[in-house]
Amino acid sequence: MSHSIKHAAIPGRLFIIGFGSIGQGMLPLILRHLDITADRITIITADARGRDEAAHYQVDFQIRPLTRDNHRDILVPLLRRGDFVLNLSVDVSSLALVELCQVTGALYLDTCIEPWAGGYTDASLSPSLRSNYALREAAMELKSRYPGGPTAVLTHGANPGLVSHFMKQALLNIAQDNGLDVAAPTTRDGWARLAQRLGIKTVHVAERDTQVADRPRERGEFVNTWSIDGFVSEGCQPAELGWGTHERHFPVDGQRHEFGSDAAIFLNRPGISTKVRTWTPMEGPFHGFLVTHNEAISIADYFTARNEDGGVAYRPTCHYAYHPCDDAITSIHEFVGKGYVQQERQRLLMSEIVDGIDELGVLLCGHEKGAYWYGSQLTVAEARELVPYNNATSLQVCATVLGGMVWALENPTQGTVEADEVSFERVMEIATPYLGPVVGVYTDWTPLDGREALFPEDLDRDDAWQFKNVRVS
Amino acid sequence: MSHSIKHAAIPGRLFIIGFGSIGQGMLPLILRHLDITADRITIITADARGRDEAAHYQVDFQIRPLTRDNHRDILVPLLRRGDFVLNLSVDVSSLALVELCQVTGALYLDTCIEPWAGGYTDASLSPSLRSNYALREAAMELKSRYPGGPTAVLTHGANPGLVSHFMKQALLNIAQDNGLDVAAPTTRDGWARLAQRLGIKTVHVAERDTQVADRPRERGEFVNTWSIDGFVSEGCQPAELGWGTHERHFPVDGQRHEFGSDAAIFLNRPGISTKVRTWTPMEGPFHGFLVTHNEAISIADYFTARNEDGGVAYRPTCHYAYHPCDDAITSIHEFVGKGYVQQERQRLLMSEIVDGIDELGVLLCGHEKGAYWYGSQLTVAEARELVPYNNATSLQVCATVLGGMVWALENPTQGTVEADEVSFERVMEIATPYLGPVVGVYTDWTPLDGREALFPEDLDRDDAWQFKNVRVS
Ligand SMILES: NC(=O)c1ccc[n+]([C@@H]2O[C@H](COP(=O)([O-])OP(=O)(O)OC[C@H]3O[C@@H](n4cnc5c(N)ncnc54)[C@H](O)[C@@H]3O)[C@@H](O)[C@H]2O)c1
Ligand SMILES: NC(=O)c1ccc[n+]([C@@H]2O[C@H](COP(=O)([O-])OP(=O)(O)OC[C@H]3O[C@@H](n4cnc5c(N)ncnc54)[C@H](O)[C@@H]3O)[C@@H](O)[C@H]2O)c1
Numbered sequence: 001m002s003h004s005i006k007h008a009a010i011p012g013r014l015f016i017i018g019f020g021s022i023g024q025g026m027l028p029l030i031l032r033h034l035d036i037t038a039d040r041i042t043i044i045t046a047d048a049r050g051r052d053e054a055a056h057y058q059v060d061f062q063i064r065p066l067t068r069d070n071h072r073d074i075l076v077p078l079l080r081r082g083d084f085v086l087n088l089s090v091d092v093s094s095l096a097l098v099e100l101c102q103v104t105g106a107l108y109l110d111t112c113i114e115p116w117a118g119g120y121t122d123a124s125l126s127p128s129l130r131s132n133y134a135l136r137e138a139a140m141e142l143k144s145r146y147p148g149g150p151t152a153v154l155t156h157g158a159n160p161g162l163v164s165h166f167m168k169q170a171l172l173n174i175a176q177d178n179g180l181d182v183a184a185p186t187t188r189d190g191w192a193r194l195a196q197r198l199g200i201k202t203v204h205v206a207e208r209d210t211q212v213a214d215r216p217r218e219r220g221e222f223v224n225t226w227s228i229d230g231f232v233s234e235g236c237q238p239a240e241l242g243w244g245t246h247e248r249h250f251p252v253d254g255q256r257h258e259f260g261s262d263a264a265i266f267l268n269r270p271g272i273s274t275k276v277r278t279w280t281p282m283e284g285p286f287h288g289f290l291v292t293h294n295e296a297i298s299i300a301d302y303f304t305a306r307n308e309d310g311g312v313a314y315r316p317t318c319h320y321a322y323h324p325c326d327d328a329i330t331s332i333h334e335f336v337g338k339g340y341v342q343q344e345r346q347r348l349l350m351s352e353i354v355d356g357i358d359e360l361g362v363l364l365c366g367h368e369k370g371a372y373w374y375g376s377q378l379t380v381a382e383a384r385e386l387v388p389y390n391n392a393t394s395l396q397v398c399a400t401v402l403g404g405m406v407w408a409l410e411n412p413t414q415g416t417v418e419a420d421e422v423s424f425e426r427v428m429e430i431a432t433p434y435l436g437p438v439v440g441v442y443t444d445w446t447p448l449d450g451r452e453a454l455f456p457e458d459l460d461r462d463d464a465w466q467f468k469n470v471r472v473s
Numbered sequence: 474m475s476h477s478i479k480h481a482a483i484p485g486r487l488f489i490i491g492f493g494s495i496g497q498g499m500l501p502l503i504l505r506h507l508d509i510t511a512d513r514i515t516i517i518t519a520d521a522r523g524r525d526e527a528a529h530y531q532v533d534f535q536i537r538p539l540t541r542d543n544h545r546d547i548l549v550p551l552l553r554r555g556d557f558v559l560n561l562s563v564d565v566s567s568l569a570l571v572e573l574c575q576v577t578g579a580l581y582l583d584t585c586i587e588p589w590a591g592g593y594t595d596a597s598l599s600p601s602l603r604s605n606y607a608l609r610e611a612a613m614e615l616k617s618r619y620p621g622g623p624t625a626v627l628t629h630g631a632n633p634g635l636v637s638h639f640m641k642q643a644l645l646n647i648a649q650d651n652g653l654d655v656a657a658p659t660t661r662d663g664w665a666r667l668a669q670r671l672g673i674k675t676v677h678v679a680e681r682d683t684q685v686a687d688r689p690r691e692r693g694e695f696v697n698t699w700s701i702d703g704f705v706s707e708g709c710q711p712a713e714l715g716w717g718t719h720e721r722h723f724p725v726d727g728q729r730h731e732f733g734s735d736a737a738i739f740l741n742r743p744g745i746s747t748k749v750r751t752w753t754p755m756e757g758p759f760h761g762f763l764v765t766h767n768e769a770i771s772i773a774d775y776f777t778a779r780n781e782d783g784g785v786a787y788r789p790t791c792h793y794a795y796h797p798c799d800d801a802i803t804s805i806h807e808f809v810g811k812g813y814v815q816q817e818r819q820r821l822l823m824s825e826i827v828d829g830i831d832e833l834g835v836l837l838c839g840h841e842k843g844a845y846w847y848g849s850q851l852t853v854a855e856a857r858e859l860v861p862y863n864n865a866t867s868l869q870v871c872a873t874v875l876g877g878m879v880w881a882l883e884n885p886t887q888g889t890v891e892a893d894e895v896s897f898e899r900v901m902e903i904a905t906p907y908l909g910p911v912v913g914v915y916t917d918w919t920p921l922d923g924r925e926a927l928f929p930e931d932l933d934r935d936d937a938w939q940f941k942n943v944r945v946s
Contacts, residue, residue: 216799
């Protein structure tokens with residue numbers, strides 16, 4: 001793909017809300033691949049981060065934190081049909097912005113369903129209502145109120161986002177490798193039946209970030225390769241997972257929601273202290289954090305096959321298994337050790353990264369060939385060569401955001417959609433040049449490997465892919 | 474204290490078995506403070522580490538790994554009454570060496586009861602028999618066979634070792650701060666009654682090591698500030714803790730031993746993946762690893778007060794709560810994540826450390842003033858200034874080894890003893906100049922602080938110092 005192809009045009013103005021690691025990574029990609037001039041872009045953000053970059057590209061940069069009280073006054077006068085709102089902020093309600101876009105006719109995309117500030121850890125709400133499940137149900141409700149409205153793409157970053165597209169490609173690859181002659185399904189039910197037919201029991205979003213800086217983490221500092229506030233917030237939500245039909249041991253601390261799709265459950269504990277066993281090709285086996293993410297719910301829901309009576313015939317278990325960079329591991333250890341009191345200092349690693357890779361993909365488990373990982377192995381060096389103002393993590397997000405924006409511009413009246421409802425072929429086409437090697441690898445690793453070498457454990461030896469075998473803590 | 478004081482003389486030869494981080498740290502201290510010349514010292518070790526240092530001090534350096542089969546043949550011809558065996562190795566049975574010393578009349582000191590190689594993780598043994606409890610019971614049995622034999626000081630490093638002496642000083646400090654007019658007890662029973670009278674429920678050996686190198690840990694590397702093999706070995710033993718009389722919730726995975734003192738229990742899981750809540754003055758609250766250590770058992774046993782019928786009237790809970798350096802945290806995460814398969818590469822941080830402190834002490838919990846930490850806060854800079862070939866961790870060990878050697882030379886017919894049976898005044902006198910600030914600090918922190926902010930937890934709110942409140946995983 002030539003670096004100068006313009007994939008689509010934004011007819012009106014582009015408003016970028018939030019200009020942190022993802023916003024900053026996006027701007028050069030937008031100017032490169034979308035037909036829009038810098039003078040039609042406005043950044044609305046809460047702090048000075050990225051001001052120099054905005055100036056470099058001659059883009060309007062406004063520090064105007066949006067709140068529940070001021071967002072209408074600020075945005076309604078600005079927004080018109082043909083505009084695009086790209087929400088890459090934290091602490092700004094995605095649903096509030098989507099609603100404004102539905103009303104004003106602007107297109108919309110975000111990478112996470114954010115609530116207003118404090119919403120993730122509002123102790124006056126039950127854990128069920130602090131979950132991504134609840135946020136997603138509210139989004140579904142909003143979607144149903146504006147059928148055929150201007151396209152609003154929710155949660156379309158790397159994960160959530162890209163991994164939903166990886167999931168579909170991975171299913172097609174496994175089918176082909178098993179000698180099945182299947183065309184890409186065209187309906188949701190078709191995809192679910194394919195997953196069921198292949199015997200996929202569990203899907204991990206298995207990520208190992210090895211990026212490392214030249215300067216060690218200091219005590220009292222939270223270090224990460226993307227939003228520290230974002231990670232801490234989602235880490236303090238309950239651990240959530242799509243709950244598959246093959247599961248036969250409901251977790252003692254697990255709970256179903258009393259509303260909505262019922263595709264997912266939550267554990268009555270924060271994801272940032274909940275560990276699971278998983279596997280990626282470069283890293284091999286490791287422990288990741290079961291931090292809640294929209295894709296854990298949306299993939300489980302999307303790939304649900306139903307009986308004629310509407311009952312659930314098949315659903316995969318799905319959850320995140322995240323090994324952030326090593327400095328984030330010790331940041332988490334400190335944060336959790338101090339009773340979930342956030343460190344005062346943050347360091348978002350960008351230019352000081354000296355080495356590393358973000359290995360991000362889906363691990364489809366339980367089929368005939370064992371488990372299959374499909375995803376991106378992007379090094380920080382390659383990311384920097386491809387697009388300035390990026391590390392490996394941000395570019396995986398930004399490439400997918402770009403793909404989602406193009407799809408929205410090409411399909412402007414789809415109303416509110418999640419990644420699973422967006423064309424995976426089109427997004428992959430646009431994103432792939434920015435993902436480094438995209439590989440599929442089979443493994444016979446299971447979470448039963450090497451268990452009970454020294455101590456007895458409570459295992460289900462009859463089915464390796466039971467969540468109780470996967471879970472560490 | 475003058476740096477040139479000779480505390481005691483070794484009449485015969487000194488054999489240093491093992492010359493890793495502790496052996497190398499000891500040599501300059503020995504030459505400085507013991508009356509012995511370099512030509513009467515022999516190092517017997519398993520690899521070339523430290524060869525340059527030995528050459529620098531003109532000390533005989535022999536690479537001759539000791540094994541179950543060869544140790545008698547190598548050592549018996551060498552050992553004579555008046556000699557000293559300083560065992561600072563891994564993988565060499567402490568009890569085998571003690572027995573040789575009892576027979577030949579040599580004095581002996583080690584910092585850990587080591588079994589022969591593989592003993593810690595011999596899966597043919599039950600967890601109970603792979604415990605430090607079992608190793609200690611075997612040592613007690615040996616002790617009883619040679620009453621009044623040449624002094625053999627077991628487990629006399631920093632911890633185990635120094636912390637037993639801190640414990641006594643801390644009890645005296647608390648008594649004084651509570652206006653109690655107590656003299657230092659002179660019997661074991663006296664000490665136990667003092668702890669009981671003060672209401673000590675739980676003793677943490679609470680350690681936070683913040684030492685950090687200039688070069689980040691690489692994948693596949695285990696990094697630590699002292700023996701990596703030693704740490705991994707003890708980390709794979711069952712988590713062990715002295716089990717106090719105030720405890721009313723026996724752990725679901727807990728088990729009593731079916732032999733011996735019954736002062737401690739073990740959890741049916743490795744300590745290196747077992748976390749507890751604790752506190753130190755500089756760090757504040759944090760999570761440490763409940764790795765088994767001899768002091769957890771010996772302190773609980775030593776401070777047991779008995780009824781007239783011999784039944785247990787009082788015993789404190791005691792365990793380690795270890796926060797190793799940050800690079801060790803990620804090393805552990807990797808090691809455990811790969812199913813306890815040890816990394817092939819090791820890096821023992823010494824000259825490359827750029828900053829940090831080893832904050833090591835005892836936290837006495839449950840008395841009137843809450844909790845009291847008493848210990849050493851030694852920086853790496855001060856350690857280096859005091860003694861070459863040391864970091865903060867090794868010097869805390871070496872200072873105590875020196876104290877123990879002096880006490881043994883001054884009391885050469887005590888048979889086999891643990892730290893708790895050694896004069897705390899004498900050891901503190903010798904060690905203190907090398908420990909940096911030795912401080913006592915009260916805190917009202919408890920493991921109930923900040924709990925259940927976002928999720929329900931299973932707590933005993935009536936007694937903060939129940940182990941179930943302390944335990945994390
Ligand atoms: N789906 C994915 O793969 C993925 C990956 C990374 C990040 N994300 C999400 O993208 C979002 C941004 O991530 P990031 O790494 O760029 O975060 P960041 O923390 O680096 O930046 C957040 C930005 O939001 C701005 N902001 C904060 N409060 C605001 C307010 N009230 N009004 C306007 N702007 C406000 C901040 O000023 C900052 O510019 C987060 O929601 C994060 O969860 C998603
Ligand atoms: N009590 C404490 O506070 C404390 C603190 C640190 C270390 N220790 C203990 O001290 C001991 C040494 O620790 P370190 O950090 O110096 O360890 P290290 O790993 O740096 O060195 C171990 C040494 O033992 C030698 N060795 C290995 N196998 C041997 C054999 N078969 N025969 C002779 N020598 C052999 C090695 O060659 C090496 O020199 C360990 O048992 C450790 O657990 C105790």
